[in-house]
Amino acid sequence: MASFRKRVGGWRAEIAIHGTRESKTFSTKAxxxxxxxxRETEIRRGADSGIVIGKSCGDAFDRYLEEVSIHKRGERWERLRLNAIGEVLIGGQAIKDSKLARxxxxxxxAWRDQRMTGESKVSGATVNRELNLLSHVLTTARKEWKWLADSPTSDVRRxxxxxxxxxxxxxxxxxxxxNALGFADEPVTTKSQAVAVAYLFAIETAMRAQGFAYATGVLQQER
Structure with missing residues (x-):
């Protein structure tokens, strides 16, 4: 059963149903x-369909990191990215605190625009990578954990x-x-010369930095 309270400048609605408590302020009681x-209808519908009610984005991020990311080579990147995504404020609330149903x-x-224009703005390519990660998190929450009825990322403009x-x-x-790195077709004895060799190799093969690192065993050694 919803309750309503008169506040300065508006009315505050409060609901408590199926273990979910939410509130929001509006200009009029209507x-x-x-x-x-x-909102109560939406929550009841979710409960009737077997959807777990009340989980937040932060809950999904934490579970994904513990159950999915931990088995990936890019675990550290996903942890950093999800932390960054979760801290973005939309309407005064961090994404991580937003209920999945909302x-x-x-x-x-709005999150996409904030990432691209905010104080710590990033490139469109970075946003697309983060959207891919976010999509996988929410799809996992929908398919495996039954925390969502639908995944909203498919309708977000990239x-x-x-x-x-x-x-x-x-x-x-x-x-x-x-020449600046001290390399001229001679045995490599310094790190600067090794950088020159890597640079020449990359030019000849068009291999990206990460691919080169894996090919030479650098990343495996770091792990």
């Missing part, structure tokens, strides 16, 4: 009553990828760099 009725494409769209960089270094630039 708006508060409409929200309370719709995570909508609109909320995730940032456009940055234009590809087609420029390659000239022979003179390559020569100057190798």
């Amino acid at each position: 708006e508060a009553a409409a929200w309370a009725s719709a 995570v909508t494409p609109e909320l995730l769209g 940032p456009k990828p940055a234009a590809a960089r087609e420029r390659i270094p000239t022979d003179d630039e390559v020569e100057h760099l190798c």
Whole structure:
């Protein structure tokens, strides 16, 4: 049963149903009553369908890290990314504190915009990678844990990828760099020379940095 309280500047609706407690303030009592009725219906529908009610994004992030990320090579990256995602404030509330049932494409769209324009803004490519991770978390919560009826990420507009960089270094630039690093077709004895060799290898193979690291065993050694 919902309750309503008159507050300065509006009405506060409070609901408590199936172990879920929520509240929200509106300009009029009619708006508060409409929200309370719709929200109670939504919670009942979720309970009837077997959906676990009351879980937050933070709950999903924590469980995903403990049950899924821990088995991945990129566990550290996923932990850092989910922590960053969870701390973003939308409407004065951190994403991690938002109830899963209230995570909508609109909320995730606001999160996307905040990530790309906020104080600690990141590139569209980074946002897309984070959306991929977030999508997997929410899909796992829906399919395996029954914490969601639907995954909202599929309806979120993705940032456009940055234009590809087609420029390659000239022979003179390559020569100057190798000279600066002390390498000139001689046995490698310093770290600077090793960097030069890695640079030449990357140019010839077009291999990305991570692929090169795995190919040479650098990342395996670090782990």
